[in-house]
Amino acid sequence: xxxxxxxxxxxxxxxxxxxxxxxxxxxxxxxxxxxxxxxxxxxxxxxxxxxxxxxxxxxxxxxxxxxxxxxxxxxxxxxxxxxxxxxxxxxxxxxxxxxxxxxxxxxxxxxxxxxxxxxxxxxxxxxxxxxxxxxxxxxxxxxxxxxxxxxxxxxxxxxxxxxxxxxxxxxxxxxxxxxxxxxxxxxxxxxxxxxxxxxxxxxxxxxxxxxxxxxxxxxxxxxxxxxxxxxxxx
Amino acid sequence: xxxxxxxxxxxxxxxxxxxxxxxxxxxxxxxxxxxxxxxxxxxxxxxxxxxxxxxxxxxxxxxxxxxxxxxxxxxxxxxxxxxxxxxxxxxxxxxxxxxxxxxxxxxxxxxxxxxxxxxxxxxxxxxxxxxxxxxxxxxxxxxxxxxxxxxxxxxxxxxxxxxxxxxxxxxxxxxxxxxxxxxxxxxxxxxxxxxxxxxxxxxxxxxxxxxxxxxxxxxxxxxxxxxxxxxxxxxxxxxxxxxxxxxxxxxxxxxxxxxxxxxxxxxxxxxxxxxxxxxxxxxxxxxxxxxxxxxxxxxxxxxxxxxxxxxxxxxxxxxxxxxxxxxxxxxxxxxxxxxxxxxxxxxxxxxxxxxxxxxxxxxxxxxxxxxxxxxxxxxxxxxxxxx
Numbered sequence: 001x002x003x004x005x006x007x008x009x010x011x012x013x014x015x016x017x018x019x020x021x022x023x024x025x026x027x028x029x030x031x032x033x034x035x036x037x038x039x040x041x042x043x044x045x046x047x048x049x050x051x052x053x054x055x056x057x058x059x060x061x062x063x064x065x066x067x068x069x070x071x072x073x074x075x076x077x078x079x080x081x082x083x084x085x086x087x088x089x090x091x092x093x094x095x096x097x098x099x100x101x102x103x104x105x106x107x108x109x110x111x112x113x114x115x116x117x118x119x120x121x122x123x124x125x126x127x128x129x130x131x132x133x134x135x136x137x138x139x140x141x142x143x144x145x146x147x148x149x150x151x152x153x154x155x156x157x158x159x160x161x162x163x164x165x166x167x168x169x170x171x172x173x174x175x176x177x178x179x180x181x182x183x184x185x186x187x188x189x190x191x192x193x194x195x196x197x198x199x200x201x202x203x204x205x206x207x208x209x210x211x212x213x214x215x216x217x218x219x220x221x222x223x224x225x226x227x228x229x230x231x232x233x234x
Numbered sequence: 235x236x237x238x239x240x241x242x243x244x245x246x247x248x249x250x251x252x253x254x255x256x257x258x259x260x261x262x263x264x265x266x267x268x269x270x271x272x273x274x275x276x277x278x279x280x281x282x283x284x285x286x287x288x289x290x291x292x293x294x295x296x297x298x299x300x301x302x303x304x305x306x307x308x309x310x311x312x313x314x315x316x317x318x319x320x321x322x323x324x325x326x327x328x329x330x331x332x333x334x335x336x337x338x339x340x341x342x343x344x345x346x347x348x349x350x351x352x353x354x355x356x357x358x359x360x361x362x363x364x365x366x367x368x369x370x371x372x373x374x375x376x377x378x379x380x381x382x383x384x385x386x387x388x389x390x391x392x393x394x395x396x397x398x399x400x401x402x403x404x405x406x407x408x409x410x411x412x413x414x415x416x417x418x419x420x421x422x423x424x425x426x427x428x429x430x431x432x433x434x435x436x437x438x439x440x441x442x443x444x445x446x447x448x449x450x451x452x453x454x455x456x457x458x459x460x461x462x463x464x465x466x467x468x469x470x471x472x473x474x475x476x477x478x479x480x481x482x483x484x485x486x487x488x489x490x491x492x493x494x495x496x497x498x499x500x501x502x503x504x505x506x507x508x509x510x511x512x513x514x515x516x517x518x519x520x521x522x523x524x525x526x527x528x529x530x531x532x533x534x535x536x537x538x539x540x541x542x543x544x545x546x547x548x549x550x551x552x553x554x555x556x557x558x559x560x561x562x563x564x565x566x567x568x569x570x571x572x573x574x575x576x577x578x579x580x581x582x583x584x585x586x587x588x589x590x591x592x593x594x595x596x597x598x599x600x601x602x603x604x605x606x607x608x609x610x611x612x613x614x615x616x617x618x619x620x621x
Contacts, residue, residue, distance in 0.1 A: 062531060062614045083535045090533020097618070101528045105243035115532045117236055162532075 009169065009202050010036035010059055015068030015078075017054050017225075028054045030225040031068065038169075041196040041203040043216035050222040052206045053174055059204055060172040061089045073169060090118045094163030094201075096192075098175035100155040102147040108134060108158045109143040115166045133161035137191060153184035160191060164201070171195065173205040177212050189215040241546050244522065252550070255514045259554025260561065262507045266590060267562025268569075269496045271580040275419060276492040285452040287347070288459055289481040290445040293472035297322070299441035300471050307465055308445055313458045316448035318343035321441075323426065324391035327378065334374055335423040336388060338431040338442075341367070345410075347446050350417045357382065357408025365430040368404035371421030372411040373579070382406055386424070394436045402434075419579050447475070504597065512601035515547055519605035526609050527617030540610040547602025548595070555594040559587065 017029040028051045036042055036059075044052045057063040058070055061077050064085075070078045073092065080088060102111045112130040121129070134140050137157040147155050156176060163171055173192060177185035193215045195201045205216060213219050221228045246252050290308065292298030299321070309317050323336035337344075341362040345353065353361075353369060361367045368386050380386070386404040394400050404426055412418040432439055449458050459475035466473045519526070526539055534542075563582045570579055 057615050060531075062618075083537070086530065086533050086535040086538075088533075089531065095531050101524065101531075101618075103240075103243065103525050103528070105247040106240070110239055110243070114240075114529070117240070118533050118538075123236065 007037050008035045009038040009040070009073060010034070010204070011069075011071040012055075012059070013069045013071075015055075015058060015065045015070060017051070017058065017063070018066040028225050029058075029065070032222075032225070032227050034220065034227060036202060036204060038202055039196070039200055041193065041215070041217040042205065043213035043219045044204060044206045044222065045208060045210075045213055045219055046222035047208070049224075051225040052222045055222065056172055056174055056204060056206045060093050060095060060170075061085045090115060090166065092169050094160075094166070094168040094171045096156070096159050096163050096171065096173040096176045098178040100147070100152075100159045100179075102155055102158055102162070104147050107144050107146055108139060108150065108161075111147070111158055112161045112165050114162060119166070129165055130161070133165040134158070136164070137161045151184075152180050153187055156180065156184075156188050157191065160188070160195070164195060164199075169202060171201045171203045173203065175206055175208075177207070177209065182211075185209075185212065237542060237545065241542065241549050244518075244542075244546050245550055247522070248518070251514060251518070255511055256550065256554045256557075258507060258510055259551060260558040262503050263555045263558025263590060263594075264561045264565075265503055265558075266500055266593065267559045267582050267586065268565070268580075269499060270586040270589065271562065271566065271582055273492050273496045274583060274586065275580050284350075284448075284478060285455070286449050287478040288447040288449060288455060288462070288475050289478050290447055290462055290473050290475040291443075291481075293463075293474045296444065298471075299438055299443055300445065300473065302440050302442055304445065304466065304471075304473070308447060308462055311458060311461050311465070313449050313451065313454050313461075314447055315450045316343070316347060318347035318446045319428075319442040319444065320344065320446065321428065321431070321438075321443040323388075323393060323431070325424065326389045326391060327387075332378075336390075337423065337425050338428040339425050340428055341369075341425070344425060344446075347448060350414060351410045351412055351421070353408050353410045360407040361425070361427065364405055364407050365427055365433075366403070366405050367407040367430075368424055368426045369408035369410050370406060371423045372409055372418065373422040374424065375409050377422070380406055380409075382408060388424070393431075393438065395434050396436050398436065404430075415579065415581055415583070446478070504593070508597060508600060511550070511597070512604070515550075515601045516605050519543060519609060523612065523617050526612055527614050530612065530614045531618070536610045536612075539612070540606045543606040543609045544598070544602040547598040547606075551594040551598040555590055559590050 012032055012034040015029055015032045016027060019026045019028060032055060034055075044056060046052045054063070058065050058078075059072070061080070065078050068078070069076055075088070077085065077088060102108075103114070106114075109127070109130050112133050113126050116126040116129060119126075131140060131143065134143055137160050139154060139157050139161065142150060142154060142158075147158070150158065171192070176192065177188050180188060189212055192203055192205065196203045196217075203216070205212070207213055290300070290304075292300055302319070305317055305319060308314060318340060320337040320339045323338055325336035326333055341358070345351065345358060357369065361369050370380055370386070374380070384406050386406045388402050388404065389400050390402060391400070395402065410421060410425070412421055428442075447458070447462065449455055455477050459477070462475045463473050526543075529539055529542070530536070559582065566580050566582065
């Protein structure tokens, strides 16, 4: 157990991330510190190239920092091996991407079931849970549809159902409304807000859309790999 | 099983491409099944050979006869526990195209020597006591609709009777069969009682075509063969004794080395399949890099994603292989009917199925491993960013 306070879900300390492109060394994050309390909804904002997606990837365990520490629920995820990190992601994190990233050959139901294939649940129980998740996002009647038979907003809602089906603590969203029109984006954001408010999911969302950020409890700004916090009353 | 829908969806993501690839695999395995059946049929003589049986023929040509007096001398060679003999009759039935092997044999000795042939005790006794008796193989009897009790008029291409006629007549007293399908393929023949044949033939009296020798210990086959041949060395009728299997293989190779021919064709077919399917598989996985990255994002480990890609290759080969082999099996009755019984029966045995399964697994591994390793090394962040 780290020294993190009990209500802090994500504790980031001195995180740097360096990429190498050929001989070039590109430092994307420079000693980032950030605490995300349990139940928070954080909008991670900043211009292109500021390092917000890199930071999101580190929080979600998709990548590891070059230095510094990331503690989530008391566990140093920056020290986990590849397979440990995969198991950790499966159990604790739900992902929502800008382009939905559903598997086109699978129905909405099967897409939502994907994370559950890694559990010991029976086929019937997997189906039941996927059905509940789809109901929660208002798409129970589209369970048999393939992604190409759904609108963009519906696809993103299926992706959200997939993200929450294994009941993760943390929802990591990368520009979840970047590919949607305003009205549909608002629908999706209200859904994410509902998951945060009513179901206690901690949400970290990368966006450069100030309107989308208004749905968050607070906004955090990144610029050239350095953070500036801007608390927002909500 | 829980990943089957995922594998299936991946496989049929591009239906037309997968169906065409599957079709090529189906054809490869259909060819494999058919050619293996032909090879097995050709080698059935060798497969049915008994390691404890030797064949003694004339040294320089198997068509040269050997004196019947050799029988007792061969029997006295240490290690020999039984001797039978047979002579080639050269038969035609009804017309020129109906030819089949007819052997003049001592019934008791010959049937003792080949216990793999089955015949009822009554029919066997009838064959031994009827000088003009004959027994027909099951396949031949079925082909011509023969039944026990009828006369069997057969012409010989080689042996005239004492009156100069080539037309012989025998009494069909029994049917020989076999339980083993490989041996049953050799039941397209007739055995006639040598007692009548030798007495009634014009030439070659007191001689026989070859001897079949049973030894007590198969490991002694070489030394006993040498001992038999030494008995008749420097005589007018020198012998060549060899294990039955060697004789059968040598005989089959007079037609052509079917095994080598089949192997070469199959190597060409499967090499083409390897390139074709390997390319398709690699292309399919290349197109799905973002999807594999998503699976890893959701918590699928590198090993699991690797296994899924390999399993997809396995599934494709299993599917194509099973359909191809199934088609080969389904075509056997029609093929066998079309040969009119003039060719040993074609069948797809367990050994061929096992060989097909091994072949499918090897091909799946070869085509699946490169994309599987690529999937294993895939970095989520790079793949999602489209790098």
